[in-house]
Amino acid sequence: MPGRVRTAIIGGGMAGCAAARELVKAGREVVLFEAADGLGGRARSWHRPEIEPDVGINLMYVSFYRLMSEQIREYGLEDQLMKISSTVYISDHGKPVGLSSDSPASLLSYRHVPLRDRIAFLINTLREVSRRKHFDLFDPLRSAPHDDGTTATAYGHSRMSKRAFDYLLRPQIEGFWNFACEDIASVHARALLAWMGGSNFYVLRNGMETLAERNAEGADLRLSHEVTDIRSEGGKIHITASDADGQPVTEIVDDLVVATPAPIAAKLTASLGPDIVNGQTRKFLETQEYEPALSVTYLVDAGSLPSEAHIVAGGPEDPPLRNMITYPRQVRDEHGRPKDKLLVFAYPGRANTRRLLGRPTEEQFAAVTPLLKTLWPDFPADPEPFHIAERPYGFPIPAPGRYRMSAELTRRQAPPVTFAGDYFNSPTTEAAMLSGVRAAASLRGVSPS
Ligand SMILES: Cc1cc2nc3c(=O)[nH]c(=O)nc-3n(C[C@H](O)[C@H](O)[C@H](O)COP(=O)(O)OP(=O)(O)OC[C@H]3O[C@@H](n4cnc5c(N)ncnc54)[C@H](O)[C@@H]3O)c2cc1C
Structure with a gap:
């Protein structure tokens, strides 16, 4: 009887752990390498005993995160959800004014922008909300058709006054992600407008890593193992990692999901031939920039x-x-x-x-x-x-054109090596998880839907 397929995952962030869940469910033997001493990656909180609750950097979950909502229900984590305010204070040279994402009345009383510009912004937002099903902050397959090469700034200037863009839309994008609207695709801004209004914001009481940990259950965890080399030999993948004591360990697997940030993924897979990592994928990984x-x-x-x-x-x-x-x-x-x-x-x-x-x-x-x-x-x-x-x-940074590249790559990923990470779409835990689910499916030869 043939043995179980043995799969490695490199990276125990939200993407890698979501991939682990799918592959364990599919009956595979999964070995997960994570360089840090715990799971969650960028979504992992720090904890300090001097404060109660002891959690710091607790990432937000927003009610329109579909995968995460399903998993919170499935794992019975609803009682861990702590609702937080959806009000953003936007500061104009030291003068902050509140703006609630679920209240048109709050927009109409927002003083940083003249009334006629606020009304134009509201009308534009309602138009994007009405086209909501065309936009997605997480799924490149849905964003790609609208990734027309223009930037969020060009979109903003074509739809609203400069003042409305700089004091209504820009702060809500740059305040979440810190990248410049000049550098990102317009479809990112449109998806945000379409989905943000009326949403509720939450944190998980013990940190977002709770979900990563649940998703990785059943995988063989190798924490404090930094992968240093990946090679393909005799139809198998050889992975070398440095363990907590700095000693090299090597594992041989049938296939692999690389779920690290893109530049690390590019470096780790540099020795794999174009039959495993084609030129287009390599370019996608190497050109991804980060803030x-x-x-x-x-x-x-x-x-x-x-x-x-x-x-x-x-x-x-x-x-x-x-x-x-x-x-x-x-x-x-x-x-x-x-x-x-x-x-x-x-x-x-x-x-x-x-x-x-x-x-x-x-x-x-x-x-x-x-x-x-x-x-x-x-x-x-x-x-x-x-x-x-x-x-x-x-x-x-979701630069103009990247959603199209990402969608193409998502459709073409194939065994024995697939990639996952939030760089496939927006920097959100939900996008990271979706990419992990997709990378696991591609490894099993299932087309993304
Ligand atoms: C300050 C900040 C605030 C944020 N706030 C929110 C928020 O409120 N809501 C939201 O939805 N999103 C938020 N995000 C975005 C979110 O954190 C990321 O989109 C998501 O966590 C990315 O997950 P990932 O699995 O793609 O990557 P990562 O989390 O980066 O996971 C990659 C993992 O790979 C590991 N790794 C790297 N190299 C190696 C190696 N050689 N060997 C083994 N392991 C390796 C890393 O240690 C890491 O654990 C925030 C991000 C930041 C930086």
């Missing part, structure tokens, strides 16, 4: 800022500080009594992020602390520096 992310966290007294607020810089410039998100937490005072605090995540703009990445923590806090008032003028004078997290591959 890095630097998350600088402070503790401040509750009440000094709105809670669960997303505060974003408006305007066309790359601001010194791009956005802040606040979450309620409790800390114990010196007598062990609980005290209400806010955990504030601050994200510098593009130039500052690049300048500060990899610098010593004290230097990063010293550079960001004076910028906090640029978004919220009444920011408390004595924030307590708390935690810093860096994501060098923060947000893959």
